Amino acid sequence: MKSIKICIVIAALCCILPASAQKMFASAKYDAMCSYYGETIENTITAYEADNTAEAVVKNIMSVIGLRANFELRAANVPNAAAVIIKNKRYILYNPEFMNTVNTVSGTNWAAISILAHEIGHHLNGHTLGSEGSRPATELEADEFSGFVLRKMGASLKDAQAAMSLIASMKGSHTHPAKHLRLSSIETGWANAGSGGVTPSAIDVITQRPAVAARTTPKRTTAPARTVQKPVKEKLALDEKYIAGEVSLTGDPTGRYFITKKAHFVQVTKDNIYLLGSLEESDRYGYKFMLSDKFNNNIYIDNSGGLVNSYGNRIGRLSIK
Template sequence: MKTIRTKICIVIAALCCMVPAMAQKTFGSAKYTAMCSYYGESITGNITAYEAGDTAGKVVKDIMSVIGLKANFELRAANVPNAAAVILKNKRYILYNPKFMDNINSATGNKWAAISILAHEIGHHLNGHTLDNVGSRPQTELEADEFSGFVLRKMGASLADAQSAMSLIAKMKGSHTHPAKNDRLAYIATGWKSAGEYNPDNTDVADNSSPSPVITKQPAVAQRPVAVKQPVVVKTSQPAVKPELTKREKIQQSIMSGRNIASDAHLNSNPNGQYYLTTKGNLVQVTDENVYLIASLERSDRPGYKLMLDDKGSGSDMYIGAGGVLVNGSGKRIGYLRSR
């Protein structure tokens, strides 16, 4: 009897191991695939995807339900660090790591953290961020953050719930792919607030059924004329007040003056972006309203290069070669610096 029970257990264990293998799909190397990933890690090796779990599938259906759109992507569990929006073999996918999702919910103590991450990745597809095969960029990440905040309020989350994942795992300093934590939290808040601006149940309108006000005549009272002294107006010449510059105008004024800029920078991953190397040795990206710190000038840690732009642990260090050429850790040219 014991031998039969043992054989049955072995068969069941074998079947359990076979199910993921039968459902899995390998897309090949991630090295040449541009992904909009939540946390911005470099994804290497083969991408292997599996059927999505029922819970994740229901979350995605709920997200699409509150915005009234059909999904233009497929959801898959995969061997990615957290979650990513990507086009593989001309098909849109949302890939997520089930273990990461469970861990982030446990760390924040609520279910909204994982939901916000899936909403963020869905925002990339719906906003068309994955179509150019460039991958993550600060502005597209902020747009996806705003979408996430909007969706979560529609689903009943508080602002703290909507920001819980970002508050826990985002970096304080921005990079050339992802913005700084404070900016991302601000955009989530913008989306969350905009979801509550329109209220179809709002009854704060004029009510035509209200009775007309009753006008009561007051008794006539003899009034004694009172002499009113006119105030003395003293004319003074006020200096002209110049309108204060907006943040955008200040940023552009600084760029045009060139006082703080040593070189213009061009990155192949975002050819239309505004990048500059400052006189303090900081590589920054300038958008309409913000300046993001991308990397800092340091002595190179690789032979053959004197200087590098250190991204402080995100795996996107850039090395400065002859003539200002920028290369990555594999020696591939990724941009250049041009002195002013």
């Protein structure tokens, strides 16, 4: 029954609209902020009472982790969503139009849920207590929290990663990590949640055992010759002669990642090549090499080619050609 109620709340989230009652913050200045894209807000923040549906979603998020909210939820004129402290008070601010757009484009209402869970993770992990704002390490922690909560609420891994798959940047920045790292962190949180959530794949399907047919002697027939079609290789923007190894990431199974012969770590599509980092000597005992970007986000490579993130979680594999 609880999971049914959660699903009803999720289905209604795409209709979030601010109420007519308004509350305007006197100043755009804030003590601390962790925003979904890492941008600053320079205009006056106008906040509205949150929609009842959004409040219900937050209540469900808090109920699955057994904590009381230490913040207030407000719809606001922010670009996307943010965890902020204004006048020593904690808020989660969200843009209803942004949330609706993400849900529509991603094709799932879990997308907006994951964004709210991510911002809640910032407050609960104490990320807004300092003045640093968004940083790659804290963003990965909030991503992991989001993945954990969404599985507890009943989301599949694909649902939990829907928003990040859609809007995260391929490359990292000084505030936010690259997409592959964020997808991996969401997967880590989702996996750590265990089987507490009820996902579609976990629903028992009862099937009848087929009746055993009476044995008969089959007639010998000559099977027609089969034509075996060779698989068509996907054409990528990076020629194979430049590839030294391929990286498989469990958080992004359809992505194509490679190590080039010049030790570059890249993501490749049909039309583009994105430089994510480089293959370097490891800075951690027990690992000879690591994949690192200019913001010191590291993925460590063990002796068997396994890829391990900074928290020690297995997130993929490197295969040398």
